[in-house]
Amino acid sequence: MMKKNEYISCPLCGAVNYDSGSEIVCRRCKHKIYHEKSKSYSRSLAFLITAIILYVPANIYPILITNQLGKKEENTIIGGIVSLWEHGSYPIALIILIASVFVPIVKFIMLVYLLVSVKINTDSSSVDKHKLFYITEIIGPWSMVDVFVVAILATLVHYTYVSIIPGVASTAFALMVVFTMLSAHSFDTRMILKENNDGAS
Amino acid sequence: MIANYFTFFLIACTNCYFVMIVTMNDIPLDELVICDECHSLHRKIKLKEAKTAYCEVCDNTIYHSHENLLKNVTALSLTTLIMFVLASSFAIVRIEMNGIWHDLTLPFVFVTLFKEEFFVVGLIVSFLIFIIPMIYILLYTTVMLFFNMKIAKEVTGKFLIVLAKLKPWNMIEIFLISVLVALVKLVGYAQIEFGISFWALIAFIVFNIYLSKKIQLLDLWDLRDEIYDEKK
DSSP states (O other): GGGGGGGOOOOOTOOEOOOOOOOBBOOOTTOBBBOOHHHHHHHHHHHHHHHHHHHHHHSSSSEEEEEEETTEEEEEHHHHHHHHHHTHHHHHHHHHHIIIHHHHHHHHHHHHHHHHHHOOSSSSSSSEEEEEHHHHHHHHGGGGGGHHHHHHHHHHOOSSSSSEOHHHHHHHHHHHHHHHHHHHHOOOOHHHHHHHHHHHH | HHHHHOEEEOOOOOEEEEEEEEOOOOOOOEEEOTTTTTEEEEEOOOOOOTEEEEETTTTEEEEOOOOSSHHHHHHHHHHHHHHHHHHHOOOOOEETTTEEEEEEETTTTHHHHHHHTTTHHHHHIIIIIIIIIHHHHHHHHHHHHHHHHHHHHHHHHHHHHHHHGGGGGGHHHHHHHHHHHHHEEEEEEEEEEHHHHHHHHHHHHHHIIIIIISSSHHHHHHHHHHHHHHOO
């Protein structure tokens, strides 16, 4: 099982390469596989912190402003979910709840855990950690649903007496999703392998 | 002798094969494959047509065998490109309030957001749902056409790298879900009608998912090696 660490797959073309521990150029696509590990760690951490900070205004400020006959109605993410639930559209309320509340929080927790487990030895196996990382990458984009919905509503509803305008939170939320995705992408999966092997030996 | 170097065996289920973890090195790198999900190392096995190889550790799909990969993917990518043109040229949904119709077209989402002075959201959204899917499918088709003509080896390599980088940012299927959510929110306030592009968009998304999930970029790289080595 120790031999596992010597191979690495290129994230761009999937070709298997020997892992020398430092910067490698993929034998097939001739593209640099990873940058320095320390850089990758701090970059991932920095993006994650930015995303967490952006998550605060994304929840405090209104994401959707409805302008009806001069009467302004502001909706935050949570407020929107609550009003959808009260109107009886439960599936939509659930989709929004999962996509814009659960997914970002779960992603934050997973990334924080992965970054912490690089520095501090945790008991989980490297296979589990790789799976965790894989899940973080898969679920990430789905939190964009709310921003897209706001964008679509704003495009469709701009009449003289009723219009929908995106709120400040939509900017913060969109940036938050982008930064969490950047954080996940800059996380070097070799850090998982290294820690696990150190712990095993 | 070979048996000493690696242990691999097949568990033949009705429709699937598991690839066994490799225990020794000294195997040519081209015969190895690493699982995306759990990063365990496997030795590739030759699959019968239209079968799938699964990871021994986590049951994740590692690769498929394809019949006529080159011809099928070329045809599919051209179809997808046509569907994309259709999906972005007409209205996806139309709504009516007091006799005035408003359309939602893919390129116009960001025009409206720019008018409302939401530049950041406008930029991000237009990139994720229009510009990146467009570049993705254009490059994909170009690569497949070059493969067919057996020209421009270096260029296809560069394009495939760009494709791999763009892949996670292609959010067109999430956009479709968002359209449905937005429509549910509008039910009762306005009259809703699906435009021509709605169906084209669905077709585009189905083909796009097939092209980016079922056909892995790994397959295209293997195909590329195959094609340009034959030429020599």
